[in-house]
Amino acid sequence: MSLILASASPRRKELLKMFTTDFTVVVSEVEEVLDETMTPQEYVADLAKQKAQAVAKLHPAETVIGCDTIVVFQNQVLEKPKNRVEAKQMLQAMSDDVHEVLTAVTIIKNGAISSTLETAKVYFYPLTDSLIESYLDQEDYQDKAGAYGIQSYAALFVEKIEGDYYTIMGFPLAKVYRMLHALEEAV
């Protein structure tokens, strides 16, 4: 039985490679449409599960990992910005304040589902307009929840974090490793 990462994210692929190269990537077609009736926690968990289930349906004999990451600021869900203007608004809002990054992971193996919801708090320094503009110039924000990547130039925004750094990058590596081992032992 082999492993499938149900994610288009190049970061998740690189992080999973830290403990195994024995996997393939199959991207799910799940659409991310914000459901206002759910809490942010329910929403992110549901998306990770949907992504894993969509790929597991096509590959029932494989172990499938699905993930989703959102930023929550003042109870608002921030996903990937639609454009530079929206990205700037997100970064200005989060300046000199704290937000949460939520990453949900679902692993499906032989019909058994294992899920986790990881949260990290990120404290931003006050961000000057020129710092925001020079970050936006690099176009790194486009495919990132909350319009920044902590692993890039946006590291300059961060005063401190509480929680797992890899949760912020979208793949809580140590947790996923343990979930996979627990599933192996269960079979």
Ligand SMILES: Cc1cn([C@H]2C[C@H](O)[C@@H](COP(=O)(O)OP(=O)(O)OP(=O)(O)O)O2)c(=O)[nH]c1=O
């Ligand atoms: C906050 C933050 C987010 N991100 C990324 C992680 C995720 O890839 C992305 C959130 O988008 P997601 O929708 O979670 O994932 P994705 O669209 O990249 O891939 P897929 O749906 O196929 O699994 O934001 C960072 O890389 N660094 C950060 O600091």
